[in-house]
Every structure is written in C-alpha cells, then in structure tokens.
Amino acid sequence: MATIADVARHAGVSTSTVSYVLTGKRPISDATKSRVRASIRELGYYRSVGARSSTIRRTNVVALVLPLRDGVHMPLLTGLVTAAVTAARHHGVDVLLMTGDQAAEDLRGVVGSGQVDGFLVLDGEIDDERVASLRRLGLPSVLIGQPAATHGLTCVDLDFEAAGAACVEHLADLGHRFIGFLGAPRAAYRRTTGFAHRAMVGLSAAAMRRGVTSTIMPTAGDYCSVLRALEALLRARPAVTALVVHNEAALGWVVTALRALGRKVPGDVDVVAICPDELATRTSPPLTSVLVPAGELGRRAVELLIGKLEARAVPPLTLLAPRLVTRASTRPVPRGAHP
Amino acid sequence: MATIADVARHAGVSTSTVSYVLTGKRPISDATKSRVRASIRELGYYRSVGARSSTIRRTNVVALVLPLRDGVHMPLLTGLVTAAVTAARHHGVDVLLMTGDQAAEDLRGVVGSGQVDGFLVLDGEIDDERVASLRRLGLPSVLIGQPAATHGLTCVDLDFEAAGAACVEHLADLGHRFIGFLGAPRAAYRRTTGFAHRAMVGLSAAAMRRGVTSTIMPTAGDYCSVLRALEALLRARPAVTALVVHNEAALGWVVTALRALGRKVPGDVDVVAICPDELATRTSPPLTSVLVPAGELGRRAVELLIGKLEARAVPPLTLLAPRLVTRASTRPVPRGAHP
DNA sequence: TTGAAAGCGCTAACAG
DNA sequence: CTGTTAGCGCTTTCAA
Numbered sequence: 001m002a003t004i005a006d007v008a009r010h011a012g013v014s015t016s017t018v019s020y021v022l023t024g025k026r027p028i029s030d031a032t033k034s035r036v037r038a039s040i041r042e043l044g045y046y047r048s049v050g051a052r053s054s055t056i057r058r059t060n061v062v063a064l065v066l067p068l069r070d071g072v073h074m075p076l077l078t079g080l081v082t083a084a085v086t087a088a089r090h091h092g093v094d095v096l097l098m099t100g101d102q103a104a105e106d107l108r109g110v111v112g113s114g115q116v117d118g119f120l121v122l123d124g125e126i127d128d129e130r131v132a133s134l135r136r137l138g139l140p141s142v143l144i145g146q147p148a149a150t151h152g153l154t155c156v157d158l159d160f161e162a163a164g165a166a167c168v169e170h171l172a173d174l175g176h177r178f179i180g181f182l183g184a185p186r187a188a189y190r191r192t193t194g195f196a197h198r199a200m201v202g203l204s205a206a207a208m209r210r211g212v213t214s215t216i217m218p219t220a221g222d223y224c225s226v227l228r229a230l231e232a233l234l235r236a237r238p239a240v241t242a243l244v245v246h247n248e249a250a251l252g253w254v255v256t257a258l259r260a261l262g263r264k265v266p267g268d269v270d271v272v273a274i275c276p277d278e279l280a281t282r283t284s285p286p287l288t289s290v291l292v293p294a295g296e297l298g299r300r301a302v303e304l305l306i307g308k309l310e311a312r313a314v315p316p317l318t319l320l321a322p323r324l325v326t327r328a329s330t331r332p333v334p335r336g337a338h339p
Numbered sequence: 340m341a342t343i344a345d346v347a348r349h350a351g352v353s354t355s356t357v358s359y360v361l362t363g364k365r366p367i368s369d370a371t372k373s374r375v376r377a378s379i380r381e382l383g384y385y386r387s388v389g390a391r392s393s394t395i396r397r398t399n400v401v402a403l404v405l406p407l408r409d410g411v412h413m414p415l416l417t418g419l420v421t422a423a424v425t426a427a428r429h430h431g432v433d434v435l436l437m438t439g440d441q442a443a444e445d446l447r448g449v450v451g452s453g454q455v456d457g458f459l460v461l462d463g464e465i466d467d468e469r470v471a472s473l474r475r476l477g478l479p480s481v482l483i484g485q486p487a488a489t490h491g492l493t494c495v496d497l498d499f500e501a502a503g504a505a506c507v508e509h510l511a512d513l514g515h516r517f518i519g520f521l522g523a524p525r526a527a528y529r530r531t532t533g534f535a536h537r538a539m540v541g542l543s544a545a546a547m548r549r550g551v552t553s554t555i556m557p558t559a560g561d562y563c564s565v566l567r568a569l570e571a572l573l574r575a576r577p578a579v580t581a582l583v584v585h586n587e588a589a590l591g592w593v594v595t596a597l598r599a600l601g602r603k604v605p606g607d608v609d610v611v612a613i614c615p616d617e618l619a620t621r622t623s624p625p626l627t628s629v630l631v632p633a634g635e636l637g638r639r640a641v642e643l644l645i646g647k648l649e650a651r652a653v654p655p656l657t658l659l660a661p662r663l664v665t666r667a668s669t670r671p672v673p674r675g676a677h678p
Numbered sequence: 679t680t681g682a683a684a685g686c687g688c689t690a691a692c693a694g
Numbered sequence: 695c696t697g698t699t700a701g702c703g704c705t706t707t708c709a710a
Binding site (some may be wrong): 015 | 686687688689690
C-alpha cells in the first residue's frame with residue numbers, strides 16, 4: 001500500500017506538499033497540484049485513516065446506536081439506517097453500528113479509544129438514565145426520538161401531535177363527524193411524553209377544534225385484540241364512520257376485522273393510518289396515511305450531528321412536519337349520510 | 340484523554356511496559372502488571388485505536404455491506420445485522436455499515452485507507468461482476484448468500500434446497516398427497532442459481548421421492564396476485580390439500596385468500612411457509628414454517644470472517660440446515676380423506 | 679523482567 | 695509557493 005512518502009517521491013515534492021494538496025489548507029501551484037494528483041492516482045494512494053485520525057483527533061466516523069428490543073418497527077429502522085448511512089457518506093463520514101444493549105461500557109470504550117466523533121442514537125422511549133449516560137460520554141450526539149426532557153440534547157422526531165391532528169383535519173374535511181382512534185398498546189400511554197401520547201393528544205385536540213366526536217382506545221397487535229377493540233368501538237358508538245390507526249402491528253388486521261364486522265373500507269368506515277409508507281401501501285385497499293418519514297429522520301439526524309461536529313449551532317429539537325397522503329381508504333362522506 | 344505515556348508515568352514504568360501489559364506479548368511481573376492496571380483504571384485510559392491501527396496495520400473493524408434495493412426482506416435484514424454486530428463485538432470487532440450502492444469506489448477507499456480488516460457482504464443475488472470486484476479488493480470477505488460460482492469465496496447461506504424438501508417431508512408425513520407451491524415472483528426463477536430456484540428444486544425432488552403430486556407457481560406479492568394464483572391452482576388441481584409458500588410478501592395474504600375461496604386453514608388446506616420466524620408467527624393461525632435463520636446467518640458469517648482474519652482455514656460454503664417448526668397451520672390428514 | 683529509542687503514516691508549525 | 699522537522703500515540707525492536 002502506497003504511503004504519503006511514496007507519493008511525494010514519485011511527484012518530486014515533499015510530504016507536506018502532498019498533505020496540503022489533500023487538505024487544501026494552503027495554496028499550492030496548479031503545476032505541482034496536478035503533478036501530485038497524478039502520482040496519487042497512479043500509485044492508487046489513499047490516506048491511512050488510522051495515522052490521520054491519530055494526528056488530527058478526528059475519525060470521520062459516527063456511531064449509530066440502535067435499540068435491539070422490539071417496539072421499534074423494522075421498516076422504519078431500515079429506512080432510517082440506509083438514509084443515515086447515505087447522508088453520512090455524502091459528508092465523507094462513515095457509520096459504525098452499535099446495538100443498544102452494549103450500553104455503557106462499550107460506548108465508553110468507543111469514545112475513550114477515539115473511534116468515533118459523535119453519536120446518533122435511535123430511541124423513541126429513551127429514559128433519563130440513558131440520557132444522562134449519553135451526556136457523560138462527552139461527545140456530540142443527536143437523538144432520534146423525543147425524550148421527556150430535551151434539556152441540552154439535540155433531538156429530531158416526527159411531530160406526532162401534528163400527525164394526529166392532520167388525520168382529524170383530513171377526515172373532518174371529508175365530512176366525517178364521528179371518528180374512532182385505535183392507538184398503541186395500553187402500556188405505551190403510561191408515559192405522557194411518548195409519541196403514542198403525543199399523537200393521541202394532537203388527535204383529540206384537533207377533534208375538539210373541528211367539533212367532531214372522537215373515541216379513543218388502546219390496542220394490542222394481534223387479530224383478536226383488533227377485532228375486540230373494533231367491536232367495542234362500534235357498539236359504544238355506532239355512528240363512527242372513520243378510524244385513525246396508530247399501531248403498526250395492528251394495522252394489517254384492521255381492514256380484515258372491519259370486514260369481518262360487516263363494514264366496507266372505504267364506504268362504511270374510512271381509515272387513516274400513522275405509519276411508514278410501505279406499510280400503508282401494502283394493505284388492500286392502500287391506506288390514506290400520515291407517513292413516518294424514516295429516511296428524512298435519518299438524513300436530518302446526520303445533518304444535525306455533522307453540524308455539531310463542525311461547531312455550528314443547531315436547534316435542540318427538530319420536529320418534522322407530517323405529510324398526509326390520500327389513498328383508497330378515505331372518501332368524501334356522501335351528502336346526508338350524517339343528519 | 341489519557342495517553343499511554345500518562346499511564347506509564349503514573350505507574351512509574353516505561354511506555355513499552357504498559358503496552359506489553361496491554362498486549363500480553365511478553366511476561367510482566369505480577370507486581371508491575373497490577374500497578375499498571377490500577378493506573379489504567381484510575382486514569383480511565385483507553386488505547387487510541389487510531390494510533391494503534393496505524394502501527395499494527397489492523398483496525399478490528401469489519402465492513403458490513405448491505406444492499407439497498409428491495410427484495411431483501413426487512414426482518415431478515417435486521418435480525419441478521421443485530422446478530423452480526425453482537426457476534427463481532429464478542430470478538431472485539433466493530434462493524435462499519437455500508438450500503439451496496441456506494442459500490443466500487445467507496446469500497447476501494449475504505450480498504451485503501453486501511454479502515455477495515457474485512458468485508459461481510461449480504462447479497463443473495465450477487466452477480467459475477469460484483470464477485471470479481473469483491474475479490475479485487477484484496478481483503479478477506481464473507482458472502483451471505485450463494486452466488487452461481489462459489490469459486491474462491493467464502494459463503495454462508497440457508498440450505499434452501501433442503502428447506503424445500505423439509506416442507507414436503509413434513510406434509511407427506513402428515514398424509515398429504517397433493518401439494519401446491521406458491522413461489523417467488525416469476526423473475527426470480529430466471530436465475531437457476533438463485534435461492535428461489537433452489538427451494539423449488541428441493542421441493543420438487545422431495546415430492547418425486549415421496550410420491551406426492553406437486554404443482555408449482557410463481558406469485559407476486561399483492562393480494563390480487565395471491566388470490567388469482569390460488570384460484571388457478573385450485574381449479575387446475577382441486578385435490579390439493581397443502582400449500583408451501585416461499586414468498587414473504589405474499590405470505591400475509593395466503594390465509595385470507597384461501598378463506599375468501601372458502602377453504603379453512605388448517606383443515607381444508609394446510610400451509611407451510613419458508614420465511615423468517617416472526618413472519619410465520621404473526622399470521623392467524625401461526626404458520627408451520629421452515630425458518631430462515633437470520634441471526635444464525637449473521638453470527639456464522641462473522642465467525643467465518645474472523646477465522647479468515649486469523650488466517651484459519653474456513654470452509655468455502657456453509658449451508659445452514661433448515662429447521663421446520665410445526666404450528667397451527669398443519670395437521671395430520673383425517674383418515675380416508677384421500678381415497 | 680524492564681527501558682530506551684526507532685518507527686508507523688500523517689499533519690502542522692516553523693522557516694524560507 | 696514549498697521544504698524541513700517535530701510531533702500524534704502506539705508498538706516493537708534492541709539492549710540491558
């Protein structure tokens with residue numbers, strides 16, 4: 001493997017000249033510059049990142065910390081990860097993958113040994129303890145998700161409150177006056193700071209504003225739970241003509257269950273989902289949905305982190321505006337359907 | 340951040356002694372050893388991987404190259420990735436994530452700059468061109484998947500032929516005599532070396548051996564295609580009492596479609612799937628399945644790569660034996676059902 | 679069993 | 695505009 005000395009010799013210049021051609025940190029005559037470039041190409045030279053990072057104290061590698069535990073939906077994860085890697089490469093930065101369980105000690109090691117410049121942490125439900133240990137690492141970091149206290153962190157997330165509201169707005173615009181909400185499993189609402197809670201709040205608030213009646217219920221991810229929840233919902237409020245679903249696991253069962261209960265989608269019941277795009281398009285009919293912009297999330301997180309690495313000021317909390325895509329599961333309510 | 344010199348000073352020894360305590364490459368008296376260890380702990384010292392890799396020419400980082408394009412199923416991907424990362428960490432190795440599209444030039448850069456020691460490449464459908472460029476990189480690599488020519492590579496994959504056979508064996512054991520096979524989309528069978536082809540061959544061969552009649556058809560991933568395929572199948576061969584499905588996208592629709600055609604699962608038609616485990620358990624009823632051992636695949640790939648890094652001889656092709664798990668979708672055929 | 683010192687490949691003063 | 699040189703933090707001879 002060629003070294004910088006090889007290139008210098010080959011081009012008939014000093015090593016520092018080669019280095020400066022590479023970094024652009026001082027003016028070099030076009031003549032030597034191109035001579036050096038030619039030598040570099042000819043010898044197939046690449047700077048050793050080891051030696052380089054050892055001198056400049058910077059690796060151009062960021063760690064991406066993913067939680068192992070479930071509850072994080074797969075498509076979201078993969079979309080986010082590929083977008084993050086692509087965006088990072090675009091800035092000449094590589095991504096080191098770490099899993100959430102190799103927590104404290106491993107992370108310390110990675111920063112202690114100067115292996116990465118910063119952290120990208122994916123964790124919707126991060127708790128204070130983890131936030132604290134993150135801060136203790138002393139390296140710039142960006143959190144994907146929105147913890148209780150943003151306090152001194154940089155976070156990026158979908159604006160779930162706006163997402164919940166967008167669903168209601170859409171349905172109200174179509175003429176619906178009674179909507180049901182199938183939410184996350186019950187446990188998710190214990191934390192009034194979680195995204196489940198925020199979506200629900202946004203939905204409820206928008207419903208009040210628009211004067212539509214909303215009935216909300218938590219749901220588990222299996223068919224039986226979905227069926228039971230819908231039965232209960234339709235019994236309690238037979239006038240319901242629209243459904244907002246914020247539960248990726250349950251999503252696949254909703255239309256099936258509604259059909260089993262004798263309701264057509266759309267027609268008898270319109271459905272709007274809050275979920276990654278490919279989930280909404282893989283049902284039949286494809287669902288009108290507020291998409292969780294996985295790719296955008298990853299991209300923005302990288303951008304923010306790189307901003308911090310370059311000592312730029314970045315906003316502490318970035319909330320991505322929801323985007324509602326209309327598909328076959330929602331339609332204007334026929335005139336006079338709701339007296 | 341503490342350096343090795345700090346530790347040496349603090350422990351009252353030379354830097355080389357500290358280094359040797361760390362590497363264990365020469366005997367050190369227990370007295371100094373523990374003194375050095377204490378200083379290390381006290382100062383919170385970690386070896387700089389930059390400086391280290393710059394001298395020893397080894398980074399303890401491997402690249403994991405994932406294809407971006409779809410066709411690779413998400414759950415498989417995430418399971419594989421987390422297992423690989425975990426296994427690698429277990430060997431003190433970190434994982435650098437790369438996406439398949441940043442192909443040639445980026446990969447060259449990563450090896451040229453000495454950023455990684457080897458490659459883990461996930462690509463079921465890798466072509467000769469990519470294999471060649473992989474070999475040209477000149478670093479140890481392990482391929483997850485099985486290309487046409489294993490020639491000089493190290494590969495690990497599920498034994499799809501055995502998987503296809505296992506499905507037939509199971510169904511034949513239960514008494515089924517007529518089985519249908521819902522395969523991958525048509526295009527997947529153009530390559531007679533792909534995993535789709537191999538599963539199909541294994542199934543057909545086993546059917547012949549067991550004297551059961553098999554009818555095979557390709558399938559797209561949407562509900563309509565599945566429904567049409569099943570209609571066609573049942574029309575062509577009404578005696579079919581069992582179905583093998585090797586199509587993850589279609590899987591979710593199979594039971595629904597069978598019900599729409601008036602068949603109970605199990606009972607009228609038994610279903611066996613070849614798919615990742617969590618896909619088989621998320622349908623109702625849960626499906627008997629041959630699982631694609633995503634985690635095992637990742638783990639083995641890492642083990643093989645580390646073997647190569649340590650200059651151990653490793654088998655060129657590792658085929659993981661399929662494991663069939665019986666669930667609610669298959670049952671013994673009632674006596675006399677098939678005269 | 680330990681230390682001194684050379685060297686890994688690169689960058690960044692310092693010096694023209 | 696360019697070269698010389700002293701580091702960066704670590705490993706590994708060589709010498710005791």
